[in-house]
Amino acid sequence: MLSYKKIVMTKLHNIFFIKKNFILLLLLLGFFFNYSTISAQESKTKQIIRGVVSDKVTKQSLKGVSLYINGNHVATSKGEEGRFQFEGYFSGKNGNNLFVLEVVYRGYQTQKILVKDPNQLLFIELLKGGDTDPDETSATKTQTGNVFNIGSEVIEQEQTINTVNSLKGRVAGVTTDGGNIQVRGELFHPLYVVDGVPLPTQFVNSSSQSNPLNAYNSSNVEKIEILKDADATAIYGGKGANGVVLITTKNVKNTDYLNVTASASIGITGVNTWYDFLSTEEYLDFRQKAFAADGITPDAENAYDLLIWGDKYHTDWQKEFVGKIGKVYTGNLSIAAGNDKTRFFVNTDYYESGNVYLAEDDDKAKRINTRILVNHFGFNGRLQFNASLAFNTFNSKSRGLDPDSYVVYAPNQPTLNDDGSLYWLNSSVINPLRSKYANVTNKNTTILGNFQLSYRLFSELEVKVDAGYTRNTGDQLQTYSQEYLNPYADNSYKNRLLAGDSYSEIFLVEPQLNYSKLFGKGVVSAFVGATLQTESATSDDFELRDFPVESLFRNYASAAVKYSVASGTREKKYASLFGRVTYDYNNRYIFSTVLRRDGSSIFAKGNRFGNFWSFSGSWIFSKESFIHDNLRFLNYGKLRATHGVTGNDNVAAFLFLNAYSVSTYPYAGNSGLYLSQVANPDFSWEVTRKSEISLDLALFNNRLQINSAFYRNQSHNFIGGVPLASQAGLTEYKNNIPEATIRNQGLEIDLLSTNISTKGFQWLTTLMLTVPQNNTLLKYDDLANSSYANSFVVGKSLNIKRLYRYTGINPENGVPTVEDYNGDGKITSTDDMQFIDDTDPDFYGGLQNTFRYKGLQLDIFLYYEKRPFQEGYLKTFYYPAGYIGRNILREFATDYWSPENPNGKYPGLTTTTSSEIGKAYYNYYTESDAIFCDASYISLKNVALSYFLPKSITNKLKVRSVQLYARGENLKTFSKFNQWDPQTGTAIPPFRTIVVGAKLAF
Amino acid sequence: MKYLGINIQKYVKKNKTIRYIFALTVLLSVFSCDSLLDVDTPQNIVVDRNVWSNAQTLRTAVNGLYTRNLLSNTLYYYALPFYLTVITDDAYHTSTSYDDLRYNAYTPTNTYTAYFWSYPYQSIFLSNDLITNLSSTSLIEENEKQHYIGEAKYFRAYSYFILSSLFGDVPLIESTKIMETTLQPRVAKETIVQFIIQDLKDVEIALSDSDNPKTKVTKAAASALLARNYLYHEEWKNAEDKANEVITTSGYVLEESLDNVFLRSSKESIFQTSSSGTWSSYIDRVYFANLAVNKSYLLITDDFANSFEAGDLRKTKWFTTVSSVLHPYKYKRTASSSAGAAEDFVSLRLAEQYLIRAEARAQQGKLTGADGALADLNAIRKRAGLPNLSETLTKAQVLLQVEKERRSELFTEEIHRWWDLVRTGRVDAVLGAFPDKKWVSYRALFPVPEIELNKNKNLTQNPGYGTIK
Known part of the structure; x- marks a missing residue:
């Protein structure tokens, strides 16, 4: 799989010019292995360039220094000596052996070095001070697409099990939600590409712990790049229409000694924020008041909490469920070595996190990831071969029930009997602690194999094949012991087990031709490529009941009732052909165009293929002399525009066929089929037109960098589920909806500022801001006559809520009232739900501050989001205040209506849903704007402190370096939101995690 | 190379x-080659061309009528009595979730009434698909084909009966073109009733030579349902004749003992859900257990308990007392004790036909004699251990007696009590007599679910709903 970066690399330099027919080579796509004999006369000795970089004054070696040739990153200095080495075919603009090497390092002046004799060791010394012009040379600045990348130093600050979470607030235009990324408000998930191999979408769609993205964590990810606009995503075609997340894992280092790194950390994790519920005494008092308000006499039926339970128990169900603190352990060991020809890298990660949900001691999640990487350069460097094999396992054991809905249970509800067994009252009251007897275990294994073979036929042309294979197996087991069941209910089963196995694989092959050539002062680079991808998956699910004892749960044969069995298979194929041409004139004007033809098996024959394209142009205006001479403070400026059309096939397969399903149960011994899907043979690629204008600036000796972009994506004939009225017999129908146009647009700004940069002390600030206006329904012809008539409004977001307009509490009787919009004396949803607002965020972003003092570094990261209109507490816990068995937030139990407090903010108390107040709760109040509230927040997401031991100590310890660190995540959230947490709503808040650790390099 | x-x-x-x-x-x-992208269809679905190109899969699809309707669609077992009995004066749940039904406070957002809009249409969708596809097939003999179409039409007629009896005017859907049918408006109840009657007449003809067991649709089942529809439509003569036809020609007889009525071997049942084979314990649990012994559900009201005459065996045999509260107990099996007599869930039985004939005759003034209403009522009463009724009762008194016998005989079967009160117009008088019921006349028709109004703007709401007091 080609990555974006590699395409940029194909603009390769001012290459020695040899005439050869380019088109001819297209024919030889399949024969390239044999082609070397024909082109042998063009061979040329490969150059190996090596050297070291150091500070000109202190003579201290510098690592992390970037080296560029003609804007292409060729190497980075590494190790304590600041050494670098790279190889290839380099030549100057006139075909001679001279070329210019640019050396760039933050905080230092950029150096340009004319290399005459590549075989001579280069000693490069850099002088401190503002970078003269670093950005014009870096790869990300000269490309024409909108790419944002995050380096490993940021990723390492996060302890999350899922690397994707580390993107939150770090990249403008990207939001994360439960381990998934949304790029620019796209409703579907982006394409994830790991080291060039895409992950199957169905894997990453799941928010479960088996998400294979979990395997990519802080210690093995080198960087994550997000491709957002049409130009950048175009090479991925339909698969990448919703954005592309490129994950690059840490790669082989070229060292002539064995490079061993080991790290370990230990920490704690757990929930940090809590609802403020009433205590048992307050709750009982509140219920008494509610009965008094209703004028109902409490009896054992309607007031078992008062009359039977009493005040013996004081349970905070939140803490009962997620009050524990889990321990987190991580470990990493990596070994790398190699020479000019062959290198290897082996890395193993271990992660273990104690569960906090109702945890027993052995409830934990464990993950082990191992990667083996081999590189080989052959035939004087013409041949490059990379192979990697990654093996990831994830095992977890937990009490698998979501406690969200139980946190509101009455504090005086008894938990356990004296003998330690669960307390039960009657058939309808659940004891939430029963979850202790529900076990969920997950075993998940992913194998990713990937190889890339490239061969440079001659200087201008490279033939390449990428192939990848991913396999994922999952095994989930849920068991419900006898104790889980309410003995008062007439349970139809005893010990019960639900099991699910899944197996999926994806195979991809992608041949590609890269061509670069000098034209006057510019470089033309082009490639053509093709993709063939097949995905297949199978799953089996079954339920067994009535195991004689719990200990036989793994002995399936012992189940008396084989209750249900289901199996599924899925297959998808994808093929595309694409080409791209880029012209880079003098590093100043860059034009690029992509054409592609994509086919997907998702669609019916005849609708499978779609043609897509994009065009982009960049102008690095800071290079123009009239700007350069007049605006001295401007170091760098680039204006870029892109426009393109992409296709999206993100729907279930086989919707173009009428399909029958098999009934779960046979009738009188005979199974049955029923129509479960009505065909839509006509739908095809959803088309999105993406446009973007961006401006990148570097000012004041590069002390301030501003990257900004305005994007506008318009989806036409998008594929939607048209909701059907029940009378149709099915609930939904997937179709292109050509009548509708949906627009996602927004402004994204990244600011990078070097506030203070002295010899000893540095202070850097990064600010991200996204102002989105996504999912706007721009037009919908004849909306009034469609199934969406009462759901959407033209010109507004798809995420609008139609609500009653709350008109306050009736001071006479405490009943919440809503507006009769059309004044007909009746409250009807269709006519009177006329309060319309969207739940979209107004803006969001992150603020990162980094302080460095000698070996000490402190990073503080804040995430903020403005989301003024969000469903609040009462949407989830819609029980009237005073309802049986349900606790209540202190806020609602304080300023409520009563005859003594006729102006109370909240409705009067009631114990039943059939009272006037109770009915109003269900029918109007919780369907009105009254229950919405401001979910804006600022969260202290990360604080990381690290310290490199001074060389004097490490030398004594005989290690190359020692880093000690402490990191905290999700430390504190500031918000007025009345749900559990503004980031998760009603679900459990993100865990606060604090770890300390050490990293040693030998 | x-x-x-x-x-x-x-x-x-x-x-x-x-x-x-x-x-x-x-x-x-x-x-550009489409075949490059050919993939296998998923194994868990069957593509329609594979269904309709093979006689065996075709028959499996027809059997889907039974698996989907009788085993999956709760409309056909517990939904009606379980959710709706609480509306009447017969029973109630302790759970407050049903309070708005019990106290007549249901609104267009009520979940339970909404079930009875969506469930029947799921069934109608299946029937429409089968009728359409069967009509054009030549894979099987014409005779067999007509049988299958008949079976599909029976379920369609039953679903429309439920819809029109609860909501009045409803959309009349006859195809599976979902993008069109989703927007169809309601049509007059009269049109629906005529459609039901025509479907059932078709079933009678189609199945006249069928040897289906009574666990499947039969001509007798169609006739019995047709008799009920004639009665509800006040076609007294037709109702009398059709019920008479079932009683005299179908071969079913009233069971002597109340204990045998709901057994699999019942001689009285006309249509029953087979519990042989893999009888799903789900149904077992929900139907039998909840209705019979789970003390949270369906507690018999004092009014109903007191309405039984002294010595009525139905009060002792078909009720059970749990914690001194009466519960319905027509079926004895529960999930945890699946041993015991084999029971099938009965959806049509001969006793109802006697009561239909009695009512139809009474309405025509035929009260006494061998073909009088009293004879039929006495046949039912005799089995319950009750004496014959007085020959001197007036027509009005006989009709009230029919109402009482129907209540005592058919309780927690479908929702007969509700239908009886609504169709005779007695609902205002009967439910209005209970102050806590807060009865209002317009509630005799359920509200059209709000979610349906939102999805189909051509729908209209029934009168009265949507008022805030």
Whole structure:
């Protein structure tokens, strides 16, 4: 799989010019292995360039220094000596052996070095001070697409099990939600590409712990790049229409000694924020008041909490469920070595996190990831071969029930009997602690194999094949012991087990031709490529009941009732052909165009293929002399525009066929089929037109960098589920909806500022801001006559809520009232739900501050989001205040209506849903704007402190370096939101995690 | 390959244009080929062409009528009595979730009434699909084909009966073109009733030579349902004749003992859900257990308990007392004790036909004698251990007696009590007598679910709903 970066690399330099027919080579796509004999006369000795970089004054070696040739990153200095080495075919603009090497390092002046004799060791010394012009040379600045990348130093600050979470607030235009990324408000998930191999979408769609993205964590990810606009995503075609997340894992280092790194950390994790519920005494008092308000006499039926339970128990169900603190352990060991020809890298990660949900001691999640990487350069460097094999396992054991809905249970509800067994009252009251007897275990294994073979036929042309294979197996087991069941209910089963196995694989092959050539002062680079991808998956699910004892749960044969069995298979194929041409004139004007033809098996024959394209142009205006001479403070400026059309096939397969399903149960011994899907043979690629204008600036000796972009994506004939009225017999129908146009647009700004940069002390600030206006329904012809008539409004977001307009509490009787919009004396949803607002965020972003003092570094990261209109507490816990068995937030139990407090903010108390107040709760109040509230927040997401031991100590310890660190995540959230947490709503808040650790390099 | 490669190279070198064309042809031919993207269909679904091209899969699809309707669609077992009995004066749940039904506070957002809009249409969708596809098939004999169409029409007629009896006017859907049917408006109840009657007449003809067991749709089942529809439509003569036909020609007889009525071997039941084979314990649990012994559900009201005459065996045999509260107990099996007599869930039985004939005769003034209403009522009463009724009762008194016998005989079967009160117009008087019921006349028709109004703007709401007091 080609990555974006590699395409940029194909603009390769001012290459020695040899005439050869380019088109001819297209024919030889399949024969390239044999082609070397024909082109042998063009061979040329490969150059190996090596050297070291150091500070000109202190003579201290510098690592992390970037080296560029003609804007292409060729190497980075590494190790304590600041050494670098790279190889290839380099030549100057006139075909001679001279070329210019640019050396760039933050905080230092950029150096340009004319290399005459590549075989001579280069000693490069850099002088401190503002970078003269670093950005014009870096790869990300000269490309024409909108790419944002995050380096490993940021990723390492996060302890999350899922690397994707580390993107939150770090990249403008990207939001994360439960381990998934949304790029620019796209409703579907982006394409994830790991080291060039895409992950199957169905894997990453799941928010479960088996998400294979979990395997990519802080210690093995080198960087994550997000491709957002049409130009950048175009090479991925339909698969990448919703954005592309490129994950690059840490790669082989070229060292002539064995490079061993080991790290370990230990920490704690757990929930940090809590609802403020009433205590048992307050709750009982509140219920008494509610009965008094209703004028109902409490009896054992309607007031078992008062009359039977009493005040013996004081349970905070939140803490009962997620009050524990889990321990987190991580470990990493990596070994790398190699020479000019062959290198290897082996890395193993271990992660273990104690569960906090109702945890027993052995409830934990464990993950082990191992990667083996081999590189080989052959035939004087013409041949490059990379192979990697990654093996990831994830095992977890937990009490698998979501406690969200139980946190509101009455504090005086008894938990356990004296003998330690669960307390039960009657058939309808659940004891939430029963979850202790529900076990969920997950075993998940992913194998990713990937190889890339490239061969440079001659200087201008490279033939390449990428192939990848991913396999994922999952095994989930849920068991419900006898104790889980309410003995008062007439349970139809005893010990019960639900099991699910899944197996999926994806195979991809992608041949590609890269061509670069000098034209006057510019470089033309082009490639053509093709993709063939097949995905297949199978799953089996079954339920067994009535195991004689719990200990036989793994002995399936012992189940008396084989209750249900289901199996599924899925297959998808994808093929595309694409080409791209880029012209880079003098590093100043860059034009690029992509054409592609994509086919997907998702669609019916005849609708499978779609043609897509994009065009982009960049102008690095800071290079123009009239700007350069007049605006001295401007170091760098680039204006870029892109426009393109992409296709999206993100729907279930086989919707173009009428399909029958098999009934779960046979009738009188005979199974049955029923129509479960009505065909839509006509739908095809959803088309999105993406446009973007961006401006990148570097000012004041590069002390301030501003990257900004305005994007506008318009989806036409998008594929939607048209909701059907029940009378149709099915609930939904997937179709292109050509009548509708949906627009996602927004402004994204990244600011990078070097506030203070002295010899000893540095202070850097990064600010991200996204102002989105996504999912706007721009037009919908004849909306009034469609199934969406009462759901959407033209010109507004798809995420609008139609609500009653709350008109306050009736001071006479405490009943919440809503507006009769059309004044007909009746409250009807269709006519009177006329309060319309969207739940979209107004803006969001992150603020990162980094302080460095000698070996000490402190990073503080804040995430903020403005989301003024969000469903609040009462949407989830819609029980009237005073309802049986349900606790209540202190806020609602304080300023409520009563005859003594006729102006109370909240409705009067009631114990039943059939009272006037109770009915109003269900029918109007919780369907009105009254229950919405401001979910804006600022969260202290990360604080990381690290310290490199001074060389004097490490030398004594005989290690190359020692880093000690402490990191905290999700430390504190500031918000007025009345749900559990503004980031998760009603679900459990993100865990606060604090770890300390050490990293040693030998 | 190498040899071939060089040859091609030499050939195409001759002419630049040929080279371009050749290159493009090679590439585009590969990437325009649909078959490159052919994949297998998922194993858990069956594509329609595979269903309708094979007689055996066709028969399996027809059997889907039974698996889906009788085993999956709760409309056909517990939904009606379980959710709706609480509306009447017969029973109630302790759970407050049903309070708005119990106290007549239901609104267009009520979940339970909404079930009875969506469940029947799921069934109608299946029938429409089968009727459409069967009509055009030539895989099976015409006779067999007509049987299957008849079975599909029976379920469709039953679903429309439920819909029109609860909501009045409803959309009349006859196809599976979902994008069109989703927007169809309601049609007059009268049209629906005529449609039901026509479907059931068709079923009678189609199944006249069928040897289906009574666990499947039979001609007698269609006739019995037709008799009920005639009665509800106040076609007294038709109702009397059709019920008479079932009683005299179908071969079913009233069971002597109340204990045998709901057994699998019942001689009285006309249509019953087979519990043989893999009788899903789900149904077992929900139907039998909840209705019979789970003390949270369906507690008999004092009014109903007191309505029984002294010595009525139905009060002792078909009720059970749990914690001194009466519960319905027509079925004895529960999930945890699946041993015991084999029971099938009965949806149509002969006792109802006697009561239909009695009512139809009474309405026509035929009160006494061998073909009088009293004879039929006495047949039912005799089994319950009750004496014959007085020959001197007036027509009005006989009709009230029919209402009482129907209540005592058919309780927690479908929702007969509700239907009886609503169709006779007695609902205002009967439910209005209970102050806590807060009865209002317009509630005799359920509200059209709000979610349906939102999705189909051509729907209208029944009168009265949507008022805030």
